[in-house]
Amino acid sequence: MKIDKIEKVAIVGLGMMGTSLAAALKNKSFKGTIVGYSRKENICKDAIEKKIVDDASINLISVVENADLIVMCLPIDLIINKTNEIFDHLKDGAIVTDIGSTKKNIVSLLEKKFKNTNKFFIGSHPICGSEKSGFKFYNEKLFENKVTVICSSLESPKNILNTIKNFWEMIDSKTIFLNASLHDKKLALTSHLPHILSSLLIDVFEKNKNKFKEDDIYSFCGTGFNDVSRLASGSSDIWKDIILTNSEEIIYQLEILEESVNQLRHIIANGNSDEIYSWLNETAQLREKIISKNRL
Amino acid sequence: MKIDKIEKVAIVGLGMMGTSLAAALKNKSFKGTIVGYSRKENICKDAIEKKIVDDASINLISVVENADLIVMCLPIDLIINKTNEIFDHLKDGAIVTDIGSTKKNIVSLLEKKFKNTNKFFIGSHPICGSEKSGFKFYNEKLFENKVTVICSSLESPKNILNTIKNFWEMIDSKTIFLNASLHDKKLALTSHLPHILSSLLIDVFEKNKNKFKEDDIYSFCGTGFNDVSRLASGSSDIWKDIILTNSEEIIYQLEILEESVNQLRHIIANGNSDEIYSWLNETAQLREKIISKNRL
Structure with missing residues (x-):
């Protein structure tokens, strides 16, 4: 046909x-x-x-x-x-x-x-x-x-x-x-993780609620905040199903994320200027590479 | 004057x-x-x-x-x-x-x-x-x-x-x-954390490099990935200085983030549909509230 x-x-x-x-x-x-x-x-x-x-x-x-x-x-x-x-x-x-x-x-x-x-x-x-x-x-x-x-x-x-x-x-x-299984592994990284990071930003915001007055802190959210948090506004119904049907691969990526957060926290605590620069520079370069090759 | x-x-x-x-x-x-x-x-x-x-x-x-x-x-x-x-x-x-x-x-x-x-x-x-x-x-x-x-x-x-x-x-x-000190506390949450989350997405990507072939995985990055990772392309020189001059407050937010990632990982591992929905829904609602009050 x-x-x-x-x-x-x-x-x-x-x-x-x-x-x-x-x-x-x-x-x-x-x-x-x-x-x-x-x-x-x-x-x-x-x-x-x-x-x-x-x-x-x-x-x-x-x-x-x-x-x-x-x-x-x-x-x-x-x-x-x-x-x-x-x-x-x-x-x-x-x-x-x-x-x-x-x-x-x-x-x-x-x-x-x-x-x-x-x-x-x-x-x-x-x-x-x-x-x-x-x-x-x-x-x-x-x-x-x-x-x-x-x-x-x-x-x-x-x-x-x-x-x-x-x-x-x-x-x-x-x-x-x-293959469907490889699809789910890849999307856990390229789509499900970005969504979760976006929601995590808001979750951390919520956990700060006693530290700052609500209406006041909102004024300090700029376009960067808006973009990173955009996906968090997505349908909770749809995303609940995505998470439930790909939980194993998402948990795998969240374990890596936890390791990354922990590593970065130590790099920052060390206060070594070169080390912080390298971490930022490597991620900046890789991001540019991904985006440039991804332009269809 | x-x-x-x-x-x-x-x-x-x-x-x-x-x-x-x-x-x-x-x-x-x-x-x-x-x-x-x-x-x-x-x-x-x-x-x-x-x-x-x-x-x-x-x-x-x-x-x-x-x-x-x-x-x-x-x-x-x-x-x-x-x-x-x-x-x-x-x-x-x-x-x-x-x-x-x-x-x-x-x-x-x-x-x-x-x-x-x-x-x-x-x-x-x-x-x-x-x-x-x-x-x-x-x-x-x-x-x-x-x-x-x-x-x-x-x-x-x-x-x-x-x-x-x-x-x-x-x-x-x-x-x-x-007050300058309160400025730095607030911006750690509303600006420095979003930037770091954006870079962390790329850092996790880098840590997956042996799992997927490079050029192949790039095709699976959609607009969500692009938006969440946008800030990671920022100047490493400028951001190194921001991190160095606000490290204490940034580390404080990273500790909360680590706790959030860990909590979410457990919620997902429990596989309780209502619990996952609630987590997503609370973040979605808070994000909408922030954005709507933030519209100038």
């Missing part, structure tokens, strides 16, 4: 990610029909009125039953539950994918469900997002020049994998195929 | 901060003369050509000797050294201020030097900046709607303090008077 054979895409979940995906497809002049599911009637209505989708409904089964491609744009636990719920209603040859930020759990459970059937599940993770959630924060350019990781076991047919690859590339995302 | 009595401002140091200050004054139609000092001839030439300053020179003494207000836009140790160097050449009634990110060291040393003379030192810290350093990154709107903290002992004459206050407010900065 080529991408032009996809006549109907069902987007299950019209939050920030799902709506951005629908809007990106419209923006790229996707030829087929885009149908959305939301549990809220007003969101369905809004999405139709704003022409982000061709149709939308709070009836999940009716949304997915004739779809060629179904994209589950939901929090991790709902991706699993709702995919199980729709499975029997999917047409032959239907492909289901998702946007979950951890993959081992989702892919292992759902590949098992779809195995030896004529329906297919391929995991996806577009590495993009926002700390804002909900319909109104959608962005049709969210996926452009970002990486989408495609996770599937080796048994998935090549044409199905290619359809998913072409689908993400149609909205200008780059694609990488990766 | 009112702000309109300042006929000549000397900006010592034409890096990102100094040049932004000169450009902001020009932008706000400051009536007097703006003279800049840089140790590099080509920067002096550039600043004059771009009409950011009226004149500039690599001869520090000639730049400051007739100035009414001298703003030391240099790294912390140079603020102290260069102010000592120019002291004898300042005219009667001249006011010196600075932009250093820590204040206890600078203010205590320089107030002692200026005490019982007819020249004045008042510390300033505009809470704004960039991870980029150098002339070419200047921004005439850098100070707008940001807070500048003014630090001086109680002995400074009120009219001198008012001149400094009016000076920063002229370029649309808000001003707060604060």
Whole structure:
């Protein structure tokens, strides 16, 4: 099945990610029909009125039953539950994918469900997002020049994998195929750790509450504080699931972080100017290297 | 002395901060003369050509000797050294201020030097900046709607303090008077800790280098990673001085951070969904509260 054979895409979940995906497809002049599911009637209505989708409904089964491609744009636990719920209603040859930020759990459970059937599940993770959630924060350019990781076991047919690859590339995302377990190891470092560091800044702030008067200390937070703490405003529901489904790898990174904090504390206590400079300079140089190679 | 009595401002140091200050004054139609000092001839030439300053020179003494207000836009140790160097050449009634990110060291040393003379030192810290350093990154709107903290002992004459206050407010900065020691305690939490967290993310990255192939892992760094790590690209020279001159308060915050990391690691290891959600939700709510009250 080529991408032009996809006549109907069902987007299950019209939050920030799902709506951005629908809007990106419209923006790229996707030829087929885009149908959305939301549990809220007003969101369905809004999405139709704003022409982000061709149709939308709070009836999940009716949304997915004739779809060629179904994209589950939901929090991790709902991706699993709702995919199980729709499975029997999917047409032959239907492909289901998702946007979950951890993959081992989702892919292992759902590949098992779809195995030896004529329906297919391929995991996806577009590495993009926002700390804002909900319909109104959608962005049709969210996926452009970002990486989408495609996770599937080796048994998935090549044409199905290619359809998913072409689908993400149609909205200008780059694609990488990766084993789900290695995906989760890597993302623990590149995505889950940054999120946790952002929240840790706020946690330390909270622990200082008796030291400074509240309203007063807020005035001293500048743009640096705002940027480092931005991710802490993300959805606690989504991040709870990410942490729960990748706890082992996250704990591994937190152990390294604890070691780093401890080391730095000793470097600062030593008060050796060269040592402090070296620590800062090595991190500054590595950061520039990462960012420059990461520019797509 | 009112702000309109300042006929000549000397900006010592034409890096990102100094040049932004000169450009902001020009932008706000400051009536007097703006003279800049840089140790590099080509920067002096550039600043004059771009009409950011009226004149500039690599001869520090000639730049400051007739100035009414001298703003030391240099790294912390140079603020102290260069102010000592120019002291004898300042005219009667001249006011010196600075932009250093820590204040206890600078203010205590320089107030002692200026005490019982007819020249004045008042510390300033505009809470704004960039991870980029150098002339070419200047921004005439850098100070707008940001807070500048003014630090001086109680002995400074009120009219001198008012001149400094009016000076920063002229370029649309808000001003707060604060004791230098309390300034450093507060900034350890709101500015120095965010910077260190940003660098710690990169340090943990470095410690993972044997686990993942370099070029490969870079592709998985998204916008969240970029934002949290942004400050790590800041000048190692400037940040070395900030850490050295505020080490006690920074170590205090790092101890709290270590405790936070350890606590969170245990919460995650317990695997209790509600506990993880609560931790994330409390930090998300506090972050929103800080940001909303901080909007100027």
